[in-house]
Amino acid sequence: MKTRSLVSFMLFLSIGSIRHAFSYPPAVGILGKVKSCVSCHVNNGPWKDESNIVIDVLDQATMKSLRQPDGSFLIETKRGQQKTLLTVIGQRNATSTPAPYRNAWTYIDPARVGTNSLSKFAPGWGVNLQMSCRLVGDKVGGFEEATITALPMTIQPLDDAKDAELQLQVMLTKGESVKGNAKEGMLGNYFERKVILRVSE
Secondary structure: OOOOOOOOOEEEEEOOOEEEEEEOOOHHHHHOOOOOHHHOOOOOOOOOOHHHEEEEEEEOOOOEEOEOOOOOEEEEEEOOOOEEEEEEEEEEOOOOOOOOOEEEEEEEOHHHOOOOOOOOOOOOEEEOOOEEEEEOOEOOOOOOOEEEEEEEEEEEEOOOOOOEEEEEEEEEEEEOOEOOEOOOOEEEEEEEEEEEEEEEO
16 A cells, blocks of 8 residues: 655545545644644644743754744755755753643745645745644753753755745644644644745845
8 A cells, every 4th residue: 555645635525526635634734725734623722821832943064953033944055055944842841741642843935825836935946845733842952951852954055045934833732633623632832933934045
């Protein structure tokens, strides 16, 4: 049986013809036309205290955070040059709140939501993994006192790339959504961060 990517996997239910389609995250972020995770999911979890939340974007080559003083992230790279980033998400352990079980995130250009483009990343920028849904338990230096997920993403400004602004949309979750009704069965909290892409010639 051939392995199918979760991004492209869709389960079709039909009686005579295709009437319903359910997609598994993160396919929703590509195929859907909603503006954020909370369009489908509830924001009802116990991870509301942002002082205990870890949301960071690192330059994987240097392992330095790209966070700016205003809380946004600045990603700068030369045209045609690849840069690999590490998205780190989770909760600090110095709290009595149980850690999330899985974290989901996506980098989205809001202007492309609702379009037919399969990529919701900034136009002119190549990207190999703009979203993920991952169980906690990763280990990254500097985050030993937190329960996190961490995954690399490589971007590249192509010939027509311009400076752009993205939303990093994040959900910390626990439990399982009811199939066909994502607002039931799962606890989750939603966060957004601004990400600035800058091309240096």
